[in-house]
Amino acid sequence: MQYQQEQDYTRKLDAGLWRRVIGYMKPYHRHLIAIMATMAVSALCDTIFPLLTREAIDTFIGSGQTAGRAWFVARYIGTVLLQSACIFTFCQICGRAECGINRHIRKLAFKRLEELSFSYYDQTPVGFIISRMTSDTSRIGETVAWGLVDLFWSGAYILITAIAMLLLNARMALLVLSVMPVIAVTAVWFQKRILASYREVRKTNSQITGAFNEGIMGAKTSKTLVREEANAKEFSVLTGKMRTSSIRAAVFSALFYPIVISLGSIATALVLQRGGTEVFSASGIVTVGTLAAFVQYSTGIFEPVSNIARIFADLQASQAAAERVVSLLETEPEIFDTPEVIEKFGDSFSPKKENWPDIKGDIEFDHVSFHYSTGEEVLEDFSLKVKAGQTVALVGETGSGKSTIVNLICRFYEPTKGVIRIDGEDYRSRSILWLQAHLGYVLQQPHLFSGTIRENIRFGRLDATDREIEAACRAVDAEDFILKMDKGYDSEVGEGGSRLSTGQKQLISFARALIAKPAIFVLDEATSSVDTQTEQKLQAAISVALTGRTSFIIAHRLSTIRSADLILVIKGGKIIERGTHAELLGQRGYYYTLYANQFREEGEKRAWEEGASA
Numbered sequence: 205m206q207y208q209q210e211q212d213y214t215r216k217l218d219a220g221l222w223r224r225v226i227g228y229m230k231p232y233h234r235h236l237i238a239i240m241a242t243m244a245v246s247a248l249c250d251t252i253f254p255l256l257t258r259e260a261i262d263t264f265i266g267s268g269q270t271a272g273r274a275w276f277v278a279r280y281i282g283t284v285l286l287q288s289a290c291i292f293t294f295c296q297i298c299g300r301a302e303c304g305i306n307r308h309i310r311k312l313a314f315k316r317l318e319e320l321s322f323s324y325y326d327q328t329p330v331g332f333i334i335s336r337m338t339s340d341t342s343r344i345g346e347t348v349a350w351g352l353v354d355l356f357w358s359g360a361y362i363l364i365t366a367i368a369m370l371l372l373n374a375r376m377a378l379l380v381l382s383v384m385p386v387i388a389v390t391a392v393w394f395q396k397r398i399l400a401s402y403r404e405v406r407k408t409n410s411q412i413t414g415a416f417n418e419g420i421m422g423a424k425t426s427k428t429l430v431r432e433e434a435n436a437k438e439f440s441v442l443t444g445k446m447r448t449s450s451i452r453a454a455v456f457s458a459l460f461y462p463i464v465i466s467l468g469s470i471a472t473a474l475v476l477q478r479g480g481t482e483v484f485s486a487s488g489i490v491t492v493g494t495l496a497a498f499v500q501y502s503t504g505i506f507e508p509v510s511n512i513a514r515i516f517a518d519l520q521a522s523q524a525a526a527e528r529v530v531s532l533l534e535t536e537p538e539i540f541d542t543p544e545v546i547e548k549f550g551d552s553f554s555p556k557k558e559n560w561p562d563i564k565g566d567i568e569f570d571h572v573s574f575h576y577s578t579g580e581e582v583l584e585d586f587s588l589k590v591k592a593g594q595t596v597a598l599v600g601e602t603g604s605g606k607s608t609i610v611n612l613i614c615r616f617y618e619p620t621k622g623v624i625r626i627d628g629e630d631y632r633s634r635s636i637l638w639l640q641a642h643l644g645y646v647l648q649q650p651h652l653f654s655g656t657i658r659e660n661i662r663f664g665r666l667d668a669t670d671r672e673i674e675a676a677c678r679a680v681d682a683e684d685f686i687l688k689m690d691k692g693y694d695s696e697v698g699e700g701g702s703r704l705s706t707g708q709k710q711l712i713s714f715a716r717a718l719i720a721k722p723a724i725f726v727l728d729e730a731t732s733s734v735d736t737q738t739e740q741k742l743q744a745a746i747s748v749a750l751t752g753r754t755s756f757i758i759a760h761r762l763s764t765i766r767s768a769d770l771i772l773v774i775k776g777g778k779i780i781e782r783g784t785h786a787e788l789l790g791q792r793g794y795y796y797t798l799y800a801n802q803f804r805e806e807g808e809k810r811a812w813e814e815g816a817s818a
């Protein structure tokens with residue numbers, strides 16, 4: 205089986221990408237600069253200590269001098285305090301920056317997700333979006349905040365130490381520095397291997413999660429297909445692969461530090477050998493104190509070198525997360541208001557309602573063509589005029605384009621050719637929010653939010669009173685079942701409305717749409733999951749709800765749409781018949797056949813039920 209995977213991103217370190225990531229952290233730039241500054245000071249303290257040791261040995265221990273000892277102790281304590289202050293400060297700033305950056309990027313990403321059009325969600329699996337919002341963003345915060353600490357400390361440490369050594373004794377300094385390239389190359393080599401193994405581990409891990417998921421979801425199907433053994437084999441191959449790569453990563457990591465330490469010891473040995481001879485030679489350029497300082501420098505300088513190699517590997521490993529988040533932040537919504545429209549009517553987050561024109565509800569499709577980003581033409585040269593207040597019913601086979609037509613009206617998608625006019629104006633010249641605020645939409649798969657029934661209905665109009673909510677529920681005949689629930693209107697509906705049946709969810713979302721008093725009402729197979737009796741009762745509510753509103757009804761049961769002002773029969777994105785119920789029956793065409801068939805089926809069903817109950 206093939207499991208869907210996140211796309212694999214570039215492997216080379218991409219400095220431009222990280223610059224863009226840093227750009228998104230604008231409110232935290234001050235923190236980042238503070239981190240860099242404290243790290244530089246902290247590295248400076250680290251290089252001062254060996255110098256203090258040197259002074260202690262040469263001035264006080266060697267000669268037994270006592271003058272100036274108090275001043276020396278004061279400087280020593282001062283350095284210790286300064287360094288402690290630095291560590292305290294950077295830990296704090298770093299922690300704060302890490303959380304803050306996470307939150308900030310999540311906020312940006314969430315805002316973008318709210319702006320993105322339906323087409324983005326058509327193409328991006330929910331799992332991917334969730335991992336961008338959670339693990340990817342926290343990874344970025346961590347890498348940037350703590351990576352910057354290490355990078356700055358290491359860089360500053362190497363630089364200042366190198367200068368201090370060169371000033372103390374150039375020849376010995378060059379000796380120590382000559383080992384550095386060897387360590388750098390080794391570190392880079394190892395980090396590359398470790399990175400590659402971890403990538404392998406992560407990839408296999410996502411496949412295993414996929415396999416788990418499919419295995420659990422499809423447990424019953426697997427049994428019926430007798431696929432248990434094949435599945436188990438596949439699973440064992442995957443886990444075996446994961447084990448091999450994990451072990452490889454562990455071995456490389458285990459080898460890395462001992463090797464760096466050994467190389468560092470070689471440098472120390474060189475220093476001791478060279479410096480040791482000089483200390484005891486007649487020239488006496490190298491003092492015991494200088495030698496001691498060098499030993500400290502040479503053991504200390506290799507950690508930052510391997511640190512830097514590790515940070516670059518970390519950056520590379522986090523790069524995929526950064527790329528995913530940046531690509532989300534930089535995805536432009538396909539449906540957006542032009543700057544002029546925003547100027548006049550405001551955007552979704554700060555609408556200028558005072559400038560909004562009233563809506564009547566005339567709707568016109570003027571030679572509209574449309575295709576989804578991933579498919580062929582669904583509508584071609586489609587024209588239709590609907591007057592305000594009319595009820596239009598759309599019928600036709602599954603896939604004929606009914607939902608597409610109403611999605612276009614709602615501006616969830618826009619025509620690829622042609623114009624849709626509302627009240628005679630191209631709807632793109634008004635804001636998206638203006639239209640959607642005047643729209644009531646009930647879907648075949650209704651979605652409720654966690655919370656109570658009352659809260660869910662109030663999402664339709666936030667200032668609705670309890671009385672209005674209850675009236676809306678009575679209008680759609682939902683009160684019966686609501687009052688039977690444990691807490692009536694205050695019963696929790698569960699995540700996504702999971703404690704209700706689909707039919708009940710449809711009734712609630714119907715009430716929610718109704719309470720908003722929309723000018724345009726869209727019912728897309730909104731009653732497909734309620735039983736025939738409830739549907740008949742709903743019928744009355746629907747006709748009350750729809751009076752005075754332009755409405756579009758898509759329904760399979762033709763009995764629901766008999767009273768529509770206009771019925772359109774859609775086939776392959778084209779209107780093949782249009783008229784009222786009576787006119788269409790008179791035409792004896794496609795609609796007639798469809799209706800006759802359903803009528804016969806329902807008649808047979810009723811006759812059968814009556815026979816059974818008799």
Ligand SMILES: Nc1ncnc2c1ncn2[C@@H]1O[C@H](COP(=O)(O)OP(=O)(O)O)[C@@H](O)[C@H]1O
Nearest residue numbers: 326576578579582601602603604605606607608
């Ligand atoms: N989000 C989408 N992305 C790509 N193609 C789609 C999408 N939604 C619908 N389609 C395609 O558009 C055509 C019309 O679909 P739709 O309008 O949903 O039909 P209906 O509501 O009449 O059943 C179908 O061929 C369907 O495969």
Ligand SMILES: [Mg+2]
Nearest residue numbers: 606607608728
């Ligand atoms: Mg549909």
